[in-house]
Amino acid sequence: DGGITQSPKYLFxxxxxxxxxxCEQNLNHDAMYWYRQDPGQGLRLIYYSQIVNDFQKxxxxxxxSVSREKKESxxxxxxxxxxxxxxxxxxxxxxxxxxxxxxxxxGTRLTVT
Amino acid sequence: AQTVTQSQPxxxxxxxxxxxxxxxxxxxxxNYYLFWYKQPPSRQMILVIRQEAYKQQNxxxxxxxxxxxxxxxxxxxxxxxxxxxxxxMYFCAFMNWVDSNYxxxxxxxxxxxxxx
Numbered sequence: 001d002g003g004i005t006q007s008p009k010y011l012f013x014x015x016x017x018x019x020x021x022x023c024e025q026n027l028n029h030d031a032m033y034w035y036r037q038d039p040g041q042g043l044r045l046i047y048y049s050q051i052v053n054d055f056q057k058x059x060x061x062x063x064x065s066v067s068r069e070k071k072e073s074x075x076x077x078x079x080x081x082x083x084x085x086x087x088x089x090x091x092x093x094x095x096x097x098x099x100x101x102x103x104x105x106x107g108t109r110l111t112v113t
Numbered sequence: 114a115q116t117v118t119q120s121q122p123x124x125x126x127x128x129x130x131x132x133x134x135x136x137x138x139x140x141x142x143x144n145y146y147l148f149w150y151k152q153p154p155s156r157q158m159i160l161v162i163r164q165e166a167y168k169q170q171n172x173x174x175x176x177x178x179x180x181x182x183x184x185x186x187x188x189x190x191x192x193x194x195x196x197x198x199x200x201x202m203y204f205c206a207f208m209n210w211v212d213s214n215y216x217x218x219x220x221x222x223x224x225x226x227x228x229x
Contacts, residue, residue: 042117042204042219056214090158097215101148104158 003027004105006091011110013085021076021108023091032074033092033102036060043090049074050097078110085112115140117207119220126195127228133180134190134223136205145209147181147188152222153201161203164188192225200227 004025013019025032031050035043045058049068063082068074074093078085088109092102117138126132138147149161164172164181171179176196180189188207192199205220 040122040221042206042221044219045217088156092158101160101163102217103160107156107158 004091004093004103006089006105006108009106009108011108013110013112015112016080017112018080019078019085019110019112021078021089021091021110023074023076023105025072025074025091025093025103025105027093027103028071029093029103030071030096031094031098031100032068033094034058034064034066034074034076035090035092037088037090037107046076046089048097078112085110115142115207115209115216115218117205117218117220119203119205119223121223122221123224123226125226125228128195128197130195131191131193132195132225134192134203134205134225136188136190136220138186138188138205138207138218140186140207140209142209145207147179148206148208148217149177149179149188149190150204150206151199151201152204153198158204162190195227197227197229199225201225 007022033048034046044060046064047066049055052071055068065077090107091105094100094102145166147164151159151161162172162174162177176193178191202222204222208217
């Protein structure tokens with residue numbers, strides 16, 4: 001089955017620690033995205049990557065970092081510089097950057113205390 | 114700034130009824146795409162329907178259809194014969210080419226509850 005996997009589903013960290021969220025896709029999609037979802041708000045774009053070894057900042061990139069070393073993988077690191085990291089994080093992919101629908105993973109709920 | 118507005122935070126209808134979710138957007142562009150996504154309690158985001166702005170015909174997918182009014186910048190979603198499994202958050206999203214990048218702008222969502 002083709003799809004997007006995110007692990008783990010729930011993640012707990014202490015304040016001041018960096019944490020990396022996993023996102024893997026086997027859809028052979030070129031473009032991948034990371035979104036943050038907070039209650040009562042729409043999704044906000046953190047980072048996106050149109051091709052391997054290339055990525056761009058989205059609207060709320062501060063305190064986050066990414067890498068795209070392989071086409072199928074786009075991990076997101078939430079650093080200690082992110083002031084309010086507790087949120088639901090969604091990874092998505094699309095055939096390529098453009099007017100294509102995005103397909104989403106099941107998400108990771110990160111709680112930082 | 115381009116924005117997407119969903120004016121109904123929450124709606125509820127009886128099973129088998131028809132419900133319409135509203136969405137308006139603001140843009141000065143002429144070419145763009147619009148999407149409706151569904152997020153059930155599992156929180157998996159699922160594409161429901163898409164509409165290309167250059168197409169006058171409204172998109173339909175089984176029980177789901179849209180009413181796209183380009184001049185009014187309105188993109189409502191109609192769900193016919195609603196089912197319990199339609200209970201979810203529904204997000205309207207708008208994509209266009211801005212500053213050399215494709216941007217997907219999201220509304221805040223409408224919580225839809227289907228009552229048995």
